[in-house]
Amino acid sequence: MAEIDKGQLRAARSLGATPLQRFLRVFLPLSVPGVAAASVLVFVLSLGFYITPAMLGAPANMMIGELLIQEIQKVGSVRASALGMLLLAGTLLSMGLLAVLWKTAGRKTERTAAA
Incomplete structure (x- = not known):
């Protein structure tokens, strides 16, 4: 954020943008x-962090990585596989949302630079 050109913020201010508008339309x-x-x-x-929740957490509030390890050790691979697929789906969904956000930000940046 330190590398963002302050000249664009000054230009927005000289064009009459309020501080909130400068933040929302230029800086953000x-x-x-x-x-x-x-x-x-x-x-x-x-x-990748499985050990930290295991050391700091309690059995009542464990993270999905620790739950996966327990399920594999206790029951077997069926329920752990389902939990692993849930973790994979959540990861792919999060990465997809970030990719869409990234593309949208790139388009806004191109429009701002072209104007």
């Missing part, structure tokens, strides 16, 4: 790709 669309990239990195890294 320019910062969405960075926010989306950071979200993807944090989300993907958080999928």
